Amino acid sequence: MPTTYDALLLLSFGGPEAPDEVRPFLENVTRGRGVPPERLDAVEVHYQHFGGVSPINARNRELIEAIGARTALPVYFGNRNWYPFAEDTVRQMADDGVRNALVFATSAYGGYSACRQYDEDIERARAAVGERAPHLVKLRHFFDHPQFVRANADAVRRAFATLPAEQQDVARLVFTAHSIPNSADAAAGVPAEGGHRYSRQVQEASALVAAELGIDDFDVVWQSRSGPPQIPWLEPDIVGHIDDLHAKGVPAVVVSPVGFVSDHVEVVWDLDNEAAERCEELGMGFARAATAGPDPRFADMVVELMAEHTDGAPEPRLSTIPSAGCTRDGAPCAVDCCVPQRRPATGQR
Structure with a gap:
């Protein structure tokens, strides 16, 4: 497994940034889950209440800027459900010569949607790029950081x-x-x-x-x-x-x-x-209360999580609750951890 890394990928859920993007985004989120059109109609109203824009992409770009000010590594941005899609970002990383990268997924917790699905996003993106795809290692849970x-x-x-x-x-x-x-x-x-x-x-x-x-x-x-x-x-x-x-x-x-x-x-x-x-x-x-992401200490935390892999830094935890995610050598979660559940989803992110 690699011990040096060339970049960080911030991997998130994604969200629309214009009124005409809302419905395609919701269809991406719920594809294959059997969600009826009337449910999407109801959720779409929530987005249109805010001009068809979810704040999540803007907050992630701000976080990327804050992380970039704290590390010499380039920071890339990819999403599961909307632009910039993870597949496109990983392809750009390959074009830029990135071979080994860390991945920060914007969820503090375990579970299928919160954790394992990001592992699946990583594998899907690498498969889409093929042999040129960089090796990607997802950082650990941070709910108790x-x-x-x-x-x-x-x-x-x-x-x-x-x-x-x-x-x-x-x-x-x-x-x-x-x-x-x-x-x-x-x-x-x-x-x-x-x-x-x-x-x-x-x-x-x-x-x-x-x-x-x-x-x-x-x-x-x-x-x-x-x-x-x-x-x-x-x-x-x-x-x-x-x-x-x-x-x-x-x-x-x-x-x-x-x-x-x-x-x-x-x-x-x-x-x-x-x-x-x-x-x-x-x-x-x-x-x-505000969410933690805009706080400067959140970007500090991301850099500390990176240092656990790049510098062998200690893993500060305030809890003994079991946690998952990649270990220092990039070992993945257990195959029977957080198995997927077929269920309807709102797609509100």
């Missing part, structure tokens, strides 16, 4: 500070992440290690952020579920949980999207619109 935890904690502090003074000491801290089917969560683990479920990693990241803030009592909820109602997904949903908190007399909430690296349509629609509007209807205070 100190920089990720501290960036999220400071974002929560800033969110609390935006509430009226009388609500700051009584607001409930609520962490949220993308829901997945219960069956997919059960599959998100290495059997030999006793499993390391996506939901368990999200719970752990939330606990680490709360501990950094000195908060002992908090909630972890889920958002952005889709699919037939008879299929169980991780619960409770963020909006339903707000209703429950209101019924208990909670006067305000601070929501931390700890499950997401950067803003995209699922964050700004589900939280800044639906959750915020529900709190307003109920007369509750609402504040949403």
